[in-house]
């Protein structure tokens with residue numbers, strides 16, 4: 001099974017491609033399908049009724065222990081050492097999945113007294129996009145080692161543990177809901193089920209739920225955003241090999257080998273919720289492969305993200321915090337800590 005999880009199912013990966021995604025269509029309209037005059041009552045997809053017995057044998061309550069949790073999820077990931085998980089500094093949040101598995105997170109704040117730009121990073125909201133989890137673990141390590149940042153990171157490596165722990169792993173959660181279509185966007189009531197029916201053909205992998213925020217994972221994630229009030233959200237996915245962006249511009253044009261290709265906006269997506277409703281920039285990183293990713297690529301995306309934050313986000317953040325520290329001659333700390341130099345052309 002491990003071999004299968006790590007190496008097989010390219011068809012499954014391909015099958016996850018959004019019905020409207022177009023890598024090469026830089027001018028894709030960002031409006032979702034128009035609501036028809038009358039929406040039929042949604043029919044829950046059959047996949048939703050799959051019993052929890054299909055998931056991992058480890059009992060959910062055991063997964064509040066870091067060692068047990070790591071030993072459960074790491075074998076499902078490709079190329080990740082157990083120690084990387086054990087030393088991650090993650091703690092179980094208050095949120096639980098449908099099966100009761102804790103949703104783990106870690107805050108990495110800047111040195112005390114430094115104005116902090118808050119960045120929320122989320123992996124594994126789709127349980128079969130395994131490399132998105134790898135990436136967040138890697139970034140946790142990098143953020144933890146950084147001593148000179150003004151960034152306050154909050155990272156959640158696995159937003160959908162039930163999906164990842166299924167055999168095989170699934171995009172949706174344990175009730176068959178696509179968590180990235182379950183956020184409370186203002187178009188949800190009007191469009192979510194219509195979009196699912198008309199544009200995806202009732203694809204069970206994209207069922208948005210009976211109502212917005214119907215799922216405990218979504219409620220916890222939305223609560224994190226409400227509480228943390230990030231200046232930037234970075235959501236990690238796979239396998240389309242592109243960047244998407246929602247919210248206040250300017251977006252990055254490239255991170256690592258991934259280029260901006262705004263593929264559309266969906267009722268109930270995190271990008272729609274964070275970018276459109278909360279007016280927070282949301283970068284969606286779509287890695288090229290859901291099963292394998294190189295540390296070189298992860299590092300390149302990290303490096304370019306920091307550069308983009310320095311050049312595009314920190315100046316406006318510094319302007320926001322400057323009025324709060326008018327008397328400090330050496331302040332603000334933020335402009336002095338623009339950490340990364342380099343050309344803007346590609347970002």
Ligand SMILES: [Zn+2]
Pocket residue numbers: 126129236237238
């Ligand atoms: Zn995804």
